[in-house]
Amino acid sequence: MSKGLVILLHGVGSSGDDLAGLGDYWAPALPGVSFASPNAPYHFEHGAGWQWFSLSGITPENRPARVAAARVAFDQQLQAILEQHQMSDSLDKVVLVGFSQGSIMALDALVSGRWPVAGMVAFSGRLSSPQPFAPALNTPVLLLHGMADDVIPVQEGQAAEQRLRAAGVQVISQFEPGIGHTISEQGAQRAVEFIAERLG
Numbered sequence: 001m002s003k004g005l006v007i008l009l010h011g012v013g014s015s016g017d018d019l020a021g022l023g024d025y026w027a028p029a030l031p032g033v034s035f036a037s038p039n040a041p042y043h044f045e046h047g048a049g050w051q052w053f054s055l056s057g058i059t060p061e062n063r064p065a066r067v068a069a070a071r072v073a074f075d076q077q078l079q080a081i082l083e084q085h086q087m088s089d090s091l092d093k094v095v096l097v098g099f100s101q102g103s104i105m106a107l108d109a110l111v112s113g114r115w116p117v118a119g120m121v122a123f124s125g126r127l128s129s130p131q132p133f134a135p136a137l138n139t140p141v142l143l144l145h146g147m148a149d150d151v152i153p154v155q156e157g158q159a160a161e162q163r164l165r166a167a168g169v170q171v172i173s174q175f176e177p178g179i180g181h182t183i184s185e186q187g188a189q190r191a192v193e194f195i196a197e198r199l200g
Contacts, residue, residue, distance in 0.1 A: 003032030004093040004118070004199035005085050007078065009102025011124075013049040015039050019099060022183065026192045033199060036081045040102075041073040052105045064130035067108050074105055075114065095195050097121040099183060100152060104128050107160065111135045111167060119198035121191045123183050124149055126156035133167045140170035142194045144187040146179030 006026070008019040016037040023035030040050040053070040082088045094117040098106035103125020109115035111129045116136030123144045141164060145157030154175055161173045174190055 002034040002085060002087065002093070004030070004095065004195075005034045005036065005082070005087050005090075006030070006095045006097055006195060007081055008035065008037040009052075009096060009098040009106055010037070010040065010050070011100030011102055012040075012051045012055060013044040013047060014099075015049050019097075019102075022097070022188060025188065026195070029192045030196060030199065033195075034085055036085065038077055038081060041077055052101050063128045067104060067128050068130050070105065071108070071112070071114070074109070078109075078115065091115065091117050093118060093199060095119045095121065095198055097123075097191065097195075098125055099123045100125060100181065107141070107164075110139055110141065110169065111164070115139075119194065121194060122157075122160070123187060123191075124152055124157070124181050125160065126152050127160035127163055133163075135164070135167050135169050137168050137170075140172065140198070142191060143171060143173040144183075144191065145173075145175050146182065146184065146187075147175050147177050148179055149181045151181035 010019045016039045020037040040052045042051050044051045053066040096106040103122035106120050107127050108129040111133040113134040113136050119140050121142045143157050145154045147154045161171050164171045
């Protein structure tokens with residue numbers, strides 16, 4: 001039985017392999033914790049890689065419906081990972097970590113109340129889920145966002161923080177000057193400290 005499980009959710013047009021290195025980097029600080037870094041369920045239409053939902057023709061108005069439509073495949077994938085790691089009944093030992101589109105899906109898993117996990121880390125994300133929110137209030141969130149992000153502006157991270165707090169979620173945030181759409185070294189360090197606290 002693992003001490004915990006961290007599931008890494010990559011961004012659009014990427015793959016599980018791209019985030020798997022983060023697990024390797026964190027492993028020494030998280031003894032006994034397992035990592036999973038799956039590919040998203042759908043092929044990216046504009047090149048190699050995978051996506052949780054399509055960006056073709058996406059607008060702020062239709063994005064929430066896309067996120068909602070992506071839930072079935074997302075949930076099936078998480079369920080399969082939990083069964084593989086024998087953690088189906090141990091959501092209190094599971095942390096979801098998303099980057100970009102993976103963060104959108106992780107935050108959706110939280111605010112919809114579907115995945116009451118031990119904690120959640122969202123790098124460079126936004127909260128795009130349809131209302132109403134019914135979050136798992138025992139799941140704290142760490143939001144990390146580069147202030148020089150030109151893909152998903154930092155204002156999206158700040159808006160997510162306000163909306164999550166308004167919904168009663170415990171939020172810790174770190175907005176990083178000079179950092180773009182990426183996971184910085186200090187962001188990765190803050191995240192592993194948060195994960196260790198949640199799985200400790």
